[in-house]
Amino acid sequence: MNLTLRVWRQKNAGDPGRMVEYPATGIIPDMSFLEMLDVVNEGLIAKGEEPIAFDSDCREGICGTCSLVINGIAHGGQRGTTCCQLHMRFFKDGDVITIEPWRAKGFPVLRDLVTDRGAFDRIVQSGGFISVNTGGTPDANALPVSKVDSDRAMDAAACIGCGACVAACKNASAMLFVAAKVSHLAQLPQGKVERTQRVTNMVKQMDVEGFGNCTVTGSCEAVCPKEISLDFIAQMNREYGRAILKGTK
Amino acid sequence: MILDSKIPSGPLAQKWEKHKFDMKLVNPANKRKFEVIVVGSGLAGASAAATMAELGYQVKCFCFQDSPRRAHSIAAQGGINAAKNYQNDGDSVHRLFYDTIKGGDFRAREANVYRLAQVSVNIIDQCVAQGVPFAREYGGLLTNRSFGGAQVSRTFYARGQTGQQLLLGAYQALSRQIGNGNVKMYPRTEMLDVVVVDGHAKGIVVRDLVTGEISAHAGDAVVLATGGYGNVFYLSTNARGCNVTATWRAYKKGAAFANPCYTQIHPTCIPVSGDHQSKLTLMSESLRNDGRVWAPKKKGDTRRPDQIPEDERDYFLERKYPSFGNLAPRDISSRAAKEACDEGRGVGPGGLGVYLDFADAIKRLGEETVRERYGNLFQMYEKITGEDAYKTPMRIYPAVHYTMGGTWVDYNLMSSVPGLFVIGEANFSDHGANRLGASALMQGLADGYFILPYTIGNYFASEKQPKPNLAHPEFKKALESVEAMTKRLLSINGKRSVTSFHRELGKLIWDKCGMARTQQSLKEALARIPELRAEFWKNVKVTGDNSNLNQDLEAAGRVADFLEFGELLCLDALTREESCGGHFRVEHQQPDGEAKRDDEHFSFVSAWEYQGPGKTPLLHKEPLVYEEVHMSTRSYK
Ligand SMILES: Cc1cc2nc3c(=O)[nH]c(=O)nc-3n(C[C@H](O)[C@H](O)[C@H](O)COP(=O)(O)OP(=O)(O)OC[C@H]3O[C@@H](n4cnc5c(N)ncnc54)[C@H](O)[C@@H]3O)c2cc1C
Numbered sequence: 001m002n003l004t005l006r007v008w009r010q011k012n013a014g015d016p017g018r019m020v021e022y023p024a025t026g027i028i029p030d031m032s033f034l035e036m037l038d039v040v041n042e043g044l045i046a047k048g049e050e051p052i053a054f055d056s057d058c059r060e061g062i063c064g065t066c067s068l069v070i071n072g073i074a075h076g077g078q079r080g081t082t083c084c085q086l087h088m089r090f091f092k093d094g095d096v097i098t099i100e101p102w103r104a105k106g107f108p109v110l111r112d113l114v115t116d117r118g119a120f121d122r123i124v125q126s127g128g129f130i131s132v133n134t135g136g137t138p139d140a141n142a143l144p145v146s147k148v149d150s151d152r153a154m155d156a157a158a159c160i161g162c163g164a165c166v167a168a169c170k171n172a173s174a175m176l177f178v179a180a181k182v183s184h185l186a187q188l189p190q191g192k193v194e195r196t197q198r199v200t201n202m203v204k205q206m207d208v209e210g211f212g213n214c215t216v217t218g219s220c221e222a223v224c225p226k227e228i229s230l231d232f233i234a235q236m237n238r239e240y241g242r243a244i245l246k247g248t249k
Numbered sequence: 250m251i252l253d254s255k256i257p258s259g260p261l262a263q264k265w266e267k268h269k270f271d272m273k274l275v276n277p278a279n280k281r282k283f284e285v286i287v288v289g290s291g292l293a294g295a296s297a298a299a300t301m302a303e304l305g306y307q308v309k310c311f312c313f314q315d316s317p318r319r320a321h322s323i324a325a326q327g328g329i330n331a332a333k334n335y336q337n338d339g340d341s342v343h344r345l346f347y348d349t350i351k352g353g354d355f356r357a358r359e360a361n362v363y364r365l366a367q368v369s370v371n372i373i374d375q376c377v378a379q380g381v382p383f384a385r386e387y388g389g390l391l392t393n394r395s396f397g398g399a400q401v402s403r404t405f406y407a408r409g410q411t412g413q414q415l416l417l418g419a420y421q422a423l424s425r426q427i428g429n430g431n432v433k434m435y436p437r438t439e440m441l442d443v444v445v446v447d448g449h450a451k452g453i454v455v456r457d458l459v460t461g462e463i464s465a466h467a468g469d470a471v472v473l474a475t476g477g478y479g480n481v482f483y484l485s486t487n488a489r490g491c492n493v494t495a496t497w498r499a500y501k502k503g504a505a506f507a508n509p510c511y512t513q514i515h516p517t518c519i520p521v522s523g524d525h526q527s528k529l530t531l532m533s534e535s536l537r538n539d540g541r542v543w544a545p546k547k548k549g550d551t552r553r554p555d556q557i558p559e560d561e562r563d564y565f566l567e568r569k570y571p572s573f574g575n576l577a578p579r580d581i582s583s584r585a586a587k588e589a590c591d592e593g594r595g596v597g598p599g600g601l602g603v604y605l606d607f608a609d610a611i612k613r614l615g616e617e618t619v620r621e622r623y624g625n626l627f628q629m630y631e632k633i634t635g636e637d638a639y640k641t642p643m644r645i646y647p648a649v650h651y652t653m654g655g656t657w658v659d660y661n662l663m664s665s666v667p668g669l670f671v672i673g674e675a676n677f678s679d680h681g682a683n684r685l686g687a688s689a690l691m692q693g694l695a696d697g698y699f700i701l702p703y704t705i706g707n708y709f710a711s712e713k714q715p716k717p718n719l720a721h722p723e724f725k726k727a728l729e730s731v732e733a734m735t736k737r738l739l740s741i742n743g744k745r746s747v748t749s750f751h752r753e754l755g756k757l758i759w760d761k762c763g764m765a766r767t768q769q770s771l772k773e774a775l776a777r778i779p780e781l782r783a784e785f786w787k788n789v790k791v792t793g794d795n796s797n798l799n800q801d802l803e804a805a806g807r808v809a810d811f812l813e814f815g816e817l818l819c820l821d822a823l824t825r826e827e828s829c830g831g832h833f834r835v836e837h838q839q840p841d842g843e844a845k846r847d848d849e850h851f852s853f854v855s856a857w858e859y860q861g862p863g864k865t866p867l868l869h870k871e872p873l874v875y876e877e878v879h880m881s882t883r884s885y886k
């Protein structure tokens with residue numbers, strides 16, 4: 001396959017950045033999208049040009065590091081798939097493909113396609129945990145948890161924190177990410193103790209980080225590589241409403 | 250260098266209790282006066298950093314990813330072992346201990362392994378309290394599955410994402426401590442040197458991967474939790490960033506490196522599809538609970554799998570190892586698959602593959618149940634190969650997966666450099682020559698939650714070391730040497746890319762020091778690696794500069810270290826004139842092709858001490874003494 005790439009290049013946070021066109025030739029359908037970029041980068045290095053910077057690590061769809069907007073869609077548009085697991089058989093010979101970084105106020109670009117998603121970490125630091133210290137915990141089977149609750153907690157906990165939900169949202173809202181963590185922990189008896197404070201703190205931090213409001217367009221769910229359901233946003237809204245009624249600060 | 254394993258005296262089952270009592274404590278009010286540097290935020294690093302911060306130490310934690318949550322541990326699929334005996338199937342601490350020692354082919358340290366089995370039960374309690382959503386039965390209690398090398402069901406799991414859920418548990422505990430100011434986190438920061446002052450580790454030198462700034466950090470102790478070195482093979486199931494840099498540079502500062510030749514080749518990975526391949530993908534061992542491994546009986550049989558009748562299939566694991574069947578341990582299963590392919594019975598492109606077939610399981614359990622158990626793995630398989638494994642068997646082939654070797658540590662997890670501790674996959678301690686499935690997660694969390702936080706206190710309380718001082722000339726020296734290496738890499742401006750060197754090295758090591766090793770193949774590798782390394786330093790092209798994010802430069806530093814480390818790996822393999830676990834020397838096999846261990850001459854840990862550039866490292870031998878188990882020929886027949 002031969003393709004044309006239009007790629008966002010930006011030297012560092014201070015550089016205004018621009019789109020640059022590159023040919024991608026001799027691409028095999030079995031390659032992953034990132035392997036296709038590796039091939040293009042090897043070509044650039046051979047010419048003495050700097051390769052396109054993009055983030056990746058596991059390359060199997062679980063670490064949440066890869067983060068490309070491909071043809072305007074976060075992760076490229078194959079349902080439930082991160083861009084590292086998107087394969088070139090998804091494209092056609094001769095395609096023109098635009099590749100951009102996540103774009104959101106909360107995720108500043110560091111270079112080319114690499115962004116700073118530290119805001120997500122700070123949201124978790126504000127309350128996305130259960131406050132237990134190591135040791136002195138009861139036997140794991142001391143407290144049965146219904147399979148339904150446990151499965152639902154797992155559905156929410158499957159979030160990989162990639163940030164595609166933010167990148168896809170016209171308001172750059174982080175609601176799906178925050179809702180997934182709030183719901184995961186609120187679903188389990190161990191997490192119920194702190195549920196009020198947790199949701200209050202996490203929502204507050206989300207606002208501090210400059211993420212927008214949720215207007216429930218569902219674009220986040222559509223691009224989520226783990227198919228995290230919008231239902232969790234509803235669950236979080238209930239959690240938040242409950243916290244307001246309880247009057248936490 | 251004198252290696253003292255510091256194994257406590259007394260009966261095996263009481264060593265850890267006794268040791269915990271004998272260790273000196275740091276008074277709670279004094280803990281905050283100690284600063285601990287933790288490099289790595291995987292299961293080992295995150296759990297250690299969080300726990301030490303809870304205890305009151307001041308912690309700095311470093312990782313090269315953009316968030317601690319993305320450490321390679323996130324990718325573990327299948328599960329974590331613990332001797333809970335919830336299934337009432339005869340499990341016990343002693344059985345887990347024995348299985349691990351035997352699985353490691355009697356090349357692990359008995360006392361460490363026993364302690365690992367003991368604390369395994371606490372790990373599950375801890376994780377459940379943190380909100381890890383392990384799989385459960387309808388009655389609300391935890392459920393288990395079986396893993397290779399065990400005849401009991403002791404593996405806890407969270408769908409096919411156990412590593413992710415355990416890491417998120419540890420990450421959340423770590424985040425809590427970052428939030429309340431007890432841990433300072435440095436993501437996108439790579440450690441490039443250890444600073445040793447008067448024989449004790451006192452700090453590290455790091456490079457900020459965004460700005461390129463190189464700086465030093467001082468601490469009362471340094472903990473490396475930097476994972477394994479599987480990427481020396483270039484293609485492996487490890488994440489792209491996994492590297493040997495931290496432990497290698499520590500080695501050059503005096504931390505002996507143990508058993509580098511013990512590398513694990515995992516039997517069930519998706520076969521290589523072409524030269525463009527950037528990594529290999531594991532299909533979890535848990536699949537072997539229900540999948541059956543087979544190859545055609547006939548050589549060069551190119552029929553579609555559904556066209557090959559039952560009596561023309563060779564279910565080789567069931568045939569060769571009837572009592573463990575498809576759940577034979579990894580080293581044994583991998584070699585069996587390789588044998589089938591070497592005999593010309595492999596399937597798929599290039600004949601490098603065997604089948605993992607779910608037809609029987611689907612018949613027995615229904616597609617729904619299979620989907621519930623392994624759905625995400627089937628989906629991943631389809632994304633990569635474009636094939637539907639519910640309809641046609643998966644094609645699998647062995648791939649590099651895990652490294653049992655690592656920095657030598659004593660019973661306290663301290664390396665041969667006092668004050669430098671090494672935990673998780675980065676150390677060598679618990680898995681001998683072969684690791685059993687679902688035991689790496691267990692070890693990482695055991696080290697981080699339940700062992701290191703105690704033993705490090707003993708170091709502080711008994712050593713009474715002077716406070717680290719950034720002004721010490723050793724810090725300046727380390728900074729200068731890191732800066733010089735960075736400058737040198739950027740100035741070579743040769744013709745070959747960093748990746749091309751990494752690929753060539755990886756292929757060389759896979760061919761010469763992979764699933765089967767011979768004296769000759771190892772000698773060839775040992776001749777070729779220095780040439781390749783010399784070419785690297787003359788002809789590599791590293792683009793860009795040091796004042797911006799530069800992924801080419803990051804990779805160059807890691808490959809430079811692999812090019813040195815690869816030589817030690819092959820030297821260790823050449824020196825170990827026996828076959829054990831993942832180390833199979835063709836010259837040393839039983840008449841039936843099984844590994845032939847030589848306990849009389851090789852019942853020791855090989856710990857290599859750096860002697861300076863271009864000099865052959867010095868081999869130290871830590872004898873392995875078994876008080877409790879009887880060393881026997883490992884049989885899964
Ligand atoms: C695909 C796959 C599946 C697996 N499945 C299982 C399983 O089911 N059960 C099981 O028990 N085991 C499994 N394993 C093995 C297990 O996942 C690993 O052995 C384990 O997670 C390693 O944890 P760790 O904390 O030691 O290191 P890692 O998780 O690798 O973490 C290393 C950390 O060190 C940091 N780091 C490394 N070098 C530097 C440096 N120079 N400077 C700064 N930071 C650095 C990284 O940023 C990272 O934070 C699997 C492994 C793979 C590859």
Ligand code: FES
Pocket residue numbers: 055056057058059060061062063064065066082083084085
């Ligand atoms: S690189 Fe890990 S999810 Fe894509």
